[in-house]
Amino acid sequence: MEILTLEEIIEAVSGELICLGNNKFFKNVTTDSRKIKKGDIFIALHGERFDGNEFVEEAALKGAALCIVDSIKYNEENISKYTSIIKVEYTNKALKDLAKYYRSKLDIKVIGITGSTGKTSTKDFVAAALSSKLNVFKTEGNFNNEIGLPIMIFKLDNSYDVAVLEMGMSNFGEIHNLADIARPDIAVITNIGISHIENLKTRENILKAKLEITDFFNNDSILIINNDNDMLNAYDNKNINIIRIGTSGDVNFKAFDIKLNENSIKYTIKEINTDKEHSLVIKALGEHNVLNSLLAVACSRVLSIDYEYIQKGINCFKASPMRLDIIRGKKFVVVNDCYNASPDSMIAALNVLSTINGKRKIAVLGTMMELGDKAYYAHYEVGRYASEEGVDLLLTVGEYKEVYKEGYGNPSYFKGFGSKQKLIDYLEKEVTEGDVILIKASRTMRFEDIVNKLEIINS
Known part of the structure; x- marks a missing residue:
């Protein structure tokens, strides 16, 4: 980050200087009081379940050169001479305003x-x-x-x-x-x-x-x-x-x-x-x-x-984690695509599953979130597509597991589970050498837990 002056920051965030420390130049911004290093700017964000204003004293103690707050929840005597404080109307807006100004430079x-x-x-x-x-x-x-x-x-x-x-x-x-x-x-x-x-x-x-x-x-x-x-x-x-x-x-x-x-x-x-x-x-x-x-x-x-x-x-391309990571172990292959899920990305992942050589193609699918009244149709269509792409075994968990089953249309090669742990227990017993296993669901389902267990089995 390039250096910013105190005057620049005050103007950018439309703030009021309420405590002047002995620094005039600033570099590096953080919103996490746990990660503060000496000289940082700490912006005290707040949301429904947290309020960064409550950590200003901690930030100053760790060496923050500047704190930007929207409410006073600190004792002035606990703020060192090293730290300046700017008060704004909303710190969440100040974060964006300061970033916008910095981008313009x-x-x-x-x-x-x-x-x-x-x-x-x-x-x-x-x-x-x-x-x-x-x-x-x-x-x-x-x-x-x-x-x-x-x-x-x-x-x-x-x-x-x-x-x-x-x-x-x-x-x-x-x-x-x-x-x-x-x-x-x-x-x-x-x-x-x-x-x-x-x-x-x-x-x-x-x-x-x-x-x-x-x-x-x-x-x-x-x-x-x-x-x-x-x-x-x-x-x-x-x-x-x-x-x-x-x-x-x-x-x-x-x-x-x-x-x-x-x-x-x-x-x-x-x-x-x-x-x-x-x-x-x-x-x-x-x-x-x-x-x-x-x-x-x-x-x-x-x-x-x-x-x-x-x-x-x-040639130097490296995909971000949990996006169609191909994990080849001693016994089977795991396709880790559990970062997030939507109908389009489910179809893309099933396409990839179909291209990898293996004895059985197993799809482990969870819920796709934020689909509203399209949710039933979307899960049905993904189940149907899994059948078309030759998935040999479809394993599901979540509120739409029975909809996946309807779309897949082959109950003999389908299993729905009441919990993620029961699905993991099943995989531990039933996965065999030569299988190729796709793991995919929306982020909130944390399907990396399944991947982690399979990696242990496969090591």
């Missing part, structure tokens, strides 16, 4: 990535593709919301050429707020599915919410979209520079001659208005990753990176 390109599914994989592909020519920062973990994204902004400095920032949402206005902070020069929308349809009601509304990523575009800004997605295919806006990628139709970057291998994917790229074709090999599985990586190619070409350097960067 940086001479750095920002690529913002959103979409119903594939955000993290696309982020990882984009960062990899750019990395052989540019110094790249990318969002860590799931820091993609109105608290996480500002924290990522504060990790930037002018040593970076480009920041690849993931932007998540569950309702209207959230992407707008993130775009206001990050001001992306290039925006990427991976697809429009039905994730968060419980809040937004229709896919048309989901599209509108995702398009908030363009709310602060200027004449030079570029929107890159996946034209294979029906909602994005139909979208057009003469006031926005749009680049389209896909496997068919009138697109700027087209992938064809796709070869899905057990450990990699190879395809050929045709770029509009050029005669040359370029092959790309990616160390990832699933046809959906053709589109995710093609979005990365488009970002790279916008930034004038040649294909040889794109391939060189892609």
Whole structure:
């Protein structure tokens, strides 16, 4: 992080200095009092179950040079002369305001990535593709919301050429707020599915919410979209520079001659208005990753990176944890895709399961959250698709386990469980050598517990 002055910070957060310490320059922001290092800025966020204002004394004791608060819950005599305190109306807003100001000081390109599914994989592909020519920062973990994204902004400095920032949402206005902070020069929308349809009601509304990523575009800004997605295919806006990628139709970057291998994917790229074709090999599985990586190619070409350097960067691609991790043990193979789940990502994961050689293909599936009145249909369709893809055994837990069974249609090769532990107990007894086991559910179900147990068995 670049240095900020006390005066800059006060103005950026519209705050009042109520305690002056002996520091005038500040570097590094944290919202977690447990992680404070000497010289940090501590922003005392509060929510329904916590209040950071209660930890200001602890923060000062650990060496925070500045605390930003919205209520006084400390004794002044317990604050050292080292620490300044600024009071604001709302600390949650101050976090965003300060990040927005800090972003405006940086001479750095920002690529913002959103979409119903594939955000993290696309982020990882984009960062990899750019990395052989540019110094790249990318969002860590799931820091993609109105608290996480500002924290990522504060990790930037002018040593970076480009920041690849993931932007998540569950309702209207959230992407707008993130775009206001990050001001992306290039925006990427991976697809429009039905994730968060419980809040937004229709896919048309989901599209509108995702398009908030363009709310602060200027004449030079570029929107890159996946034209294979029906909602994005139909979208057009003469006031926005749009680049389209896909496997068919009138697109700027087209992938064809796709070869899905057990450990990699190879395809050929045709770029509009050029005669040359370029092959790309990616160390990832699933046809959906053709589109995710093609979005990365488009970002790279916008930034004038040649294909040889794109391939060189892609060779360093490493997926984020729990996203189609292939874990090969002594007896069987586990496909760990338990970070999150939606209908589209379930289908993509089942496709990957079908490509891995093994004796039995076992799918262990849990609930897909935030689907509202689409939940029954979505779980039924995933069950049906599992049957079509040749899943030999479907194991489920959660409130929609019987719906999966209806869709799967083969009760002899289906088992539903009343708890995750009972499912684990069954796997311990029944998994056999040569099995390939997909583990997938929404984040709240914590299916990594199942993966951890299988890794122990398989070691």
